[in-house]
Amino acid sequence: MSTLTYDVTAVRRDFPIFETGVAYLDSANTSQRPNQVVAKMEEYFRKYNANVERAAYKLSEQATAEFEAVREKVRQFVNARSTHEIVYSSGTTGGLNLVAYSWGRANIKAGDLMVATVMEHHSNLVPWQLLAQEKGARLEFVDIDENGRLRRDQFAALMAQNPRLVAFTHVSNTLGTINPVKELTAAAHAAGAVVVVDGAQGAPHLGFDVQDADVDFYAFSSHKMCGPTGTGVLYGKRALLEAMPPFLSGGEMISAVRLEGTTFREPPHKFEAGTQAIAEVIGMGAAIDYLQGIGFPAMRAHEDALTDYAYEALSELDGVTVFGPPPGPDKAGVLSFDVKGIHPHDVSTILDRTDVCVRSGHNCTQPLMHRLDVAGTVRASFFVYTERAEIDRLLAGLKEAQRIFA
């Protein structure tokens, strides 16, 4: 119903990239940026380009005000208690590594159990592997069922072993599975674990309420939510952040430096060493405004309708196998599939001839590819600006690929 009132044509006018004629079905990889984001960044460059927090002139004061206003915007976006809990990062990978290096090195000991899942993106898997190797800790993975949902029985069995840390994704970037973050977090907390959630795919499409879900850490990227690359957010509970040692050190994050030693600022600044990606942070703020202006419920309904349409059409194609849960409340706008007898890269190359952009390969989830027993997948993902005609071009391209490889 809401799809009838959702004016995707108007949304697309905000994205000049579509004037090139491209069918962009790779938003789970990186999103496109609307004029509003580009204009906001340009405003910074043109009108108040200066470093933040470290100069006593008006230009810097304005830059600082804009930079910190985004922190408050993000706080509201994820419903954190305080801006002290909002750390700017270089992106999801940067945020998760901050947790692994700072919290992890200070808290994980030999023999401790950490739990992740087979559906994790490498960025929420490799940092824990390195931590486990370094500390002699144990790392176990929760498997998926045949529909691409987490095996809750395995999750419960691992919680019974009292892990120190539980890391999982909000939304699978390959399967589109939306995990029940609140339930999993409650179970992990009952077992005494700290919970780290990869919000790279969740925050842009669903939003997130850190207090409602009660997670300890939640990391996401600007560039997957219509903002620029190079920045993102790590939410962390204040008490945890305060107790954590610095990760990167240097300028900006210190309180007082003497040759004998250094004291550090309060979070979030303790974790923001060096000049931050100022223009990008300001652009990220404009991206949040943009998405909230459209509204997350309307966007979700739009993406749901596209997912229904594409899922059904793909399922009807001979030789196409779609992975992950069917459309429904626990499915995001991400469809990964196999085309029998044609490698995903070949599918992508043929689709590219008609300017249809999809992801092909392992999607940075190699363990999941092994689990599904495929070399890779073709992945189409949808966002606020995706229109049905783009999916039709995908379907036409797939038929062409099948004709060539017949």
Add this chain to the structure above:
Amino acid sequence: MSDQMYREYILDHYKNPRNFGRLEGADISHEENNPLCGDVVGMDIKTRDGVIEDVRFHGRGCAISQASASLLTERLKGMPLDDARKIGKEDVLEELGIEISPARLKCALLSLKVLKVGAYGLNQEDE
């Protein structure tokens, strides 16, 4: 539309790869993967008096990487190992005879990398 990349013979080598499988007691056995896509190509080579007597490749990947490997094995049979070491990127691309987009160059050259690393590894052991 005439197909620049997916020519008939490329698809033929993909669907019916020559010299596909493993060789027991190979003198050179090496495997490489393409970290971008996870594709794997491995090669087993038997030599006699410095000449490649037999060769097989295995793995899974796209039409380009598999056809390239298949074509390379055809070329290698009966070739002195010293000559095989001299095969260059241009030779492989010429043999493929199709336009390869920059994004797919690694696919086309994966089997050559397997040969190079494998052949030079054997060389080191000899010395």
